[in-house]
Amino acid sequence: MADKYTSLVSRGWGRDVAKRLGLPQPVELRRYRPGEAILSGPALLIGSGPAAEAIASALSSWGIEARREGAADAAAPRAADDGARSPKLGAIVLVLDGIERPEDLSAPLLAAGRALRSLAPSGRVITLSRRASTQDEPSLGAARQGVEGALRSLARELRAGATGNGILLAEDVPVDAPSVLGALRFLLSGRSAFVDGQFLTVGTSAGGLPADPDRPLEGKVAVVTGAARNIGAAIAKTLARDGAKVIAVDIPAAGESLAQVANDVRGTALQLDITRRDAGERILEHALGRHGRLDVVVHNAGITRDKLLANMDAAKWDSVIDVNIAAQLRINEALLASEHFGDRAHIVSVSSTSGIAGNRGQTNYAASKAGVIGMVRSTAARLAARGGTANAVAPGFIETEMTARMPFATREVARRLNSLQQGGRPQDVAEAIAFLASDGASGISGNVLRVCGQNWMGQ
Amino acid sequence: MADKYTSLVSRGWGRDVAKRLGLPQPVELRRYRPGEAILSGPALLIGSGPAAEAIASALSSWGIEARREGAADAAAPRAADDGARSPKLGAIVLVLDGIERPEDLSAPLLAAGRALRSLAPSGRVITLSRRASTQDEPSLGAARQGVEGALRSLARELRAGATGNGILLAEDVPVDAPSVLGALRFLLSGRSAFVDGQFLTVGTSAGGLPADPDRPLEGKVAVVTGAARNIGAAIAKTLARDGAKVIAVDIPAAGESLAQVANDVRGTALQLDITRRDAGERILEHALGRHGRLDVVVHNAGITRDKLLANMDAAKWDSVIDVNIAAQLRINEALLASEHFGDRAHIVSVSSTSGIAGNRGQTNYAASKAGVIGMVRSTAARLAARGGTANAVAPGFIETEMTARMPFATREVARRLNSLQQGGRPQDVAEAIAFLASDGASGISGNVLRVCGQNWMGQ
Numbered sequence: 001m002a003d004k005y006t007s008l009v010s011r012g013w014g015r016d017v018a019k020r021l022g023l024p025q026p027v028e029l030r031r032y033r034p035g036e037a038i039l040s041g042p043a044l045l046i047g048s049g050p051a052a053e054a055i056a057s058a059l060s061s062w063g064i065e066a067r068r069e070g071a072a073d074a075a076a077p078r079a080a081d082d083g084a085r086s087p088k089l090g091a092i093v094l095v096l097d098g099i100e101r102p103e104d105l106s107a108p109l110l111a112a113g114r115a116l117r118s119l120a121p122s123g124r125v126i127t128l129s130r131r132a133s134t135q136d137e138p139s140l141g142a143a144r145q146g147v148e149g150a151l152r153s154l155a156r157e158l159r160a161g162a163t164g165n166g167i168l169l170a171e172d173v174p175v176d177a178p179s180v181l182g183a184l185r186f187l188l189s190g191r192s193a194f195v196d197g198q199f200l201t202v203g204t205s206a207g208g209l210p211a212d213p214d215r216p217l218e219g220k221v222a223v224v225t226g227a228a229r230n231i232g233a234a235i236a237k238t239l240a241r242d243g244a245k246v247i248a249v250d251i252p253a254a255g256e257s258l259a260q261v262a263n264d265v266r267g268t269a270l271q272l273d274i275t276r277r278d279a280g281e282r283i284l285e286h287a288l289g290r291h292g293r294l295d296v297v298v299h300n301a302g303i304t305r306d307k308l309l310a311n312m313d314a315a316k317w318d319s320v321i322d323v324n325i326a327a328q329l330r331i332n333e334a335l336l337a338s339e340h341f342g343d344r345a346h347i348v349s350v351s352s353t354s355g356i357a358g359n360r361g362q363t364n365y366a367a368s369k370a371g372v373i374g375m376v377r378s379t380a381a382r383l384a385a386r387g388g389t390a391n392a393v394a395p396g397f398i399e400t401e402m403t404a405r406m407p408f409a410t411r412e413v414a415r416r417l418n419s420l421q422q423g424g425r426p427q428d429v430a431e432a433i434a435f436l437a438s439d440g441a442s443g444i445s446g447n448v449l450r451v452c453g454q455n456w457m458g459q
Numbered sequence: 460m461a462d463k464y465t466s467l468v469s470r471g472w473g474r475d476v477a478k479r480l481g482l483p484q485p486v487e488l489r490r491y492r493p494g495e496a497i498l499s500g501p502a503l504l505i506g507s508g509p510a511a512e513a514i515a516s517a518l519s520s521w522g523i524e525a526r527r528e529g530a531a532d533a534a535a536p537r538a539a540d541d542g543a544r545s546p547k548l549g550a551i552v553l554v555l556d557g558i559e560r561p562e563d564l565s566a567p568l569l570a571a572g573r574a575l576r577s578l579a580p581s582g583r584v585i586t587l588s589r590r591a592s593t594q595d596e597p598s599l600g601a602a603r604q605g606v607e608g609a610l611r612s613l614a615r616e617l618r619a620g621a622t623g624n625g626i627l628l629a630e631d632v633p634v635d636a637p638s639v640l641g642a643l644r645f646l647l648s649g650r651s652a653f654v655d656g657q658f659l660t661v662g663t664s665a666g667g668l669p670a671d672p673d674r675p676l677e678g679k680v681a682v683v684t685g686a687a688r689n690i691g692a693a694i695a696k697t698l699a700r701d702g703a704k705v706i707a708v709d710i711p712a713a714g715e716s717l718a719q720v721a722n723d724v725r726g727t728a729l730q731l732d733i734t735r736r737d738a739g740e741r742i743l744e745h746a747l748g749r750h751g752r753l754d755v756v757v758h759n760a761g762i763t764r765d766k767l768l769a770n771m772d773a774a775k776w777d778s779v780i781d782v783n784i785a786a787q788l789r790i791n792e793a794l795l796a797s798e799h800f801g802d803r804a805h806i807v808s809v810s811s812t813s814g815i816a817g818n819r820g821q822t823n824y825a826a827s828k829a830g831v832i833g834m835v836r837s838t839a840a841r842l843a844a845r846g847g848t849a850n851a852v853a854p855g856f857i858e859t860e861m862t863a864r865m866p867f868a869t870r871e872v873a874r875r876l877n878s879l880q881q882g883g884r885p886q887d888v889a890e891a892i893a894f895l896a897s898d899g900a901s902g903i904s905g906n907v908l909r910v911c912g913q914n915w916m917g918q
Contacts, residue, residue: 016868102784102830106776109822113768132833134840134905139788145833146784149825152817152918157767197817197918308616309572317565325561325605329598357917358611358656363568366608371561374604378597409475417915446593450918456876458816458917459611459656459909 026422027161030122032190032431034214034241039090039188041120042067046108047095054176055095055128055184062185062213064090069111088120091188096129097175099143109150122161126187127151128175131168131201148199155197155454156419163196163420163454170203177205179443185213186435194396194428196419197454200444206387207442216438218243221291223283225274226301228254230400231350233261234426235298238434240265245291249274249283250301274301274327280334284341294341296437299328299349302368304402306361317364324368325375332379332390345388346437349376350429351448353396357457369394373448380446389445391436396452399423418453485881486620489581491649491890493673493700498549498647500579501526505567506554513635514554514587514643521644521672523549528570547579550647555588556634558602568609581620585646586610587634590627590660607658614656614913615878622655622879622913629662636664638902644672645894653855653887655878656913659903665846666901675897677702680750682742684733685760687713689859690809692720693885694757697893699724704750708733708742709760733760733786739793743800753800755896758787758808758831763861765820776823783827784834791838791849804847805896808835809888810907812855816916828853832907839905848904850895855911858882877912 030040042065045056052068059066067089092115094108112125119125132144147166155164165187167180174180179202186192187200210216222239226232227248240246246267250258255271262269270286272279287294302324305316328349335341354362355369372392379390397403397415403423406414415423432451435441489499501524504515511527518525526548551574553567571584578584591603606625614623626642628634638661645651646659669675681698685691686707699705705726709717714730721728729745731738746753761783764775787808794800813821814828831851838849856862856874862882865873874882891910894900 020869020872102780113771116769134836136837138834138837141833141837142784142830146826146830149814149829150822153822153825156819310575312572321561325601355608358615360615363609363612366612367605370608371601371605374591374600375597377593378595378600381593410479413479456915
């Protein structure tokens, strides 16, 4: 495998193409392990004022040395000099909540640029800024939206597993709101290994940080559909690792694998076809009967029935819609109708980059996964009054049994077409879900978080 | 050029990669010429009810034969049979404004699928549906958002220059509102040759269709910045062709080319550095003094100063921000402060797919072009009260003098990474701008219309 690949990309036109496509040596990503330090090195904090102070003290409280570089002294290339003498930077954090005009981006971004060579492998660049609104003055809207263009470009320039992501704050959310700090911690840590070029929007100040940051789901009961294998099994294990009691749901045919997963996570198994009309009631019955509560629902179960639309039949189309979106809608409706669910509940659905960008041969699948995005946004509005959230994750190319069966060349190309030049792992999707399922993310709702290594495919 | 390319993609691993990347034979796109028929063949209209009736009569009034296929008889593969016997379909139009649940997408999409083999080269697939809102019931929001996933996938399956695009209607906009019909006509015609996989949102019922559809800008005065060359010159010529009196603006150094363009379009030339603090006032003075009015402003002037952020200096960063966004903000501010501008005015700014997706080596450029998007959204809100609009177009890979100077392999790959497997032409960008500058697009504001052939690069 390496031979063919290496020979193609090591000379002539193939090399040029490879360079343009960004195909070369991907690195092993830093991934989260409970108890480990959040970062391997200090964080450079760019920005000044109370917001930067608040972030500095949050970093300190997490055991991260925060080095300060006020945007004001951007002319002095201090950071780069520091980097040459001392441990590599674990992260660069830009506090940009005070920008008012596009011109204000210059000093902090150039300061970040000077520090980039000091960034450690699997380092992080994170922006904190305010979400652009149509109500902004045009210059303010331009400055705020400008952050997204700069960050997404910057993320494409990072190498060696480093990522760039941003946090967008709604107008009235303070920079030290629990979910802002929760998002920052998630993005700094190895939990976000395969999240790149993305923005999390914090819409409210709701929520609180967990007592034990390694057990953010302690005391919660979580149901995971499609839990017997692949990404679903990883989700079950990750939620359990984070402290949740997990109800693993899958179709009866998955029986043995399902029992194994439930056993591994010391949870319970529920054999259930989620397309049954009473699936929501049965989940609730199981949760209340066996565990006395239900806090988190992860809609992971999904199928593909790929065909070009010209060759698609109704059976393929309808089964994908039924499993991937209609079942989720019915289950949510049943849950939200219950008095036993909804107060501070977290729903997380698995969408797909195909639901955002579309994908050849997947009209039905993309319709269902775009549908998940529409559902999540509407459901978020409904849950807000009860302190609950609904979010989606949109995985890109994830290494699973399914992708392992793809033809070699297709897989090899597909897994490289992102800024991290590799496929993600089921674990990476699971970490994003676990974060969105936690009370530390209570201010985040209606978001679609891509877990795609900044996959090229977009709208 | 064809030899190297052909040999690489015609065998072994290279062929597999090419197939996966979708690199093969691009076709010449159907492009608009005044006086020509909108479509080369009949349109298949999928959907029923008053909305479909309204679209059918609009098509007829444009000289397009509208064949009907009610979504109800989706089981009968009538369209495909018809296609085999009769002229190829110029378009397939799906009227989906009545969908309520994700399941409702099945019949119309499968009907479209059966008709795809009958679609002519450079044919069109167009959806009309309602924009998803957080206020929708979850199942309605899912259905509406689902259209986007299905259409974007479908667009990736089309070949031979055919495109797929959609129109999203706000809740209270009737399907026969002027801007809906204006958008439909634009998307059907060769004006939208390089627009693919995109959605236009019609937010209001404002506007009216032009008396002469080949002269939609008759009687309007339009200013175009950066008009001396490339895309700017194409914009000037296209607006003039559509009936506008054009003020061609460029820097004094562009003098001769600028005079040539102004002469070609029978307009006037204004030598002006748009970064001057009084640029807006000078534009207004010229427009009112020479032409007595100003209706349309096209912010096209822009520069690149590409460098990886680690190597970026303040001069490069600041000059790009100043020309590409700060100047536009200042000019708009001056114009909007004037009583002589703003009533039914149309502002169109040139953004870039880099401003949406980010691009390696273009942190400054992407910040400025994302800034344009933020500016346009805020400005749209301000102009709404006066019946004006502000929109952006985001070109992808366009064949210009600039891209002609790119290294061969880089250019060859970049121009293929979209569903149409080719670069666009300056004319394609100009057509989108001309549409957004017309009163037929008065219900469309705050949109960002990509002109990118469904370029892969996205958020």
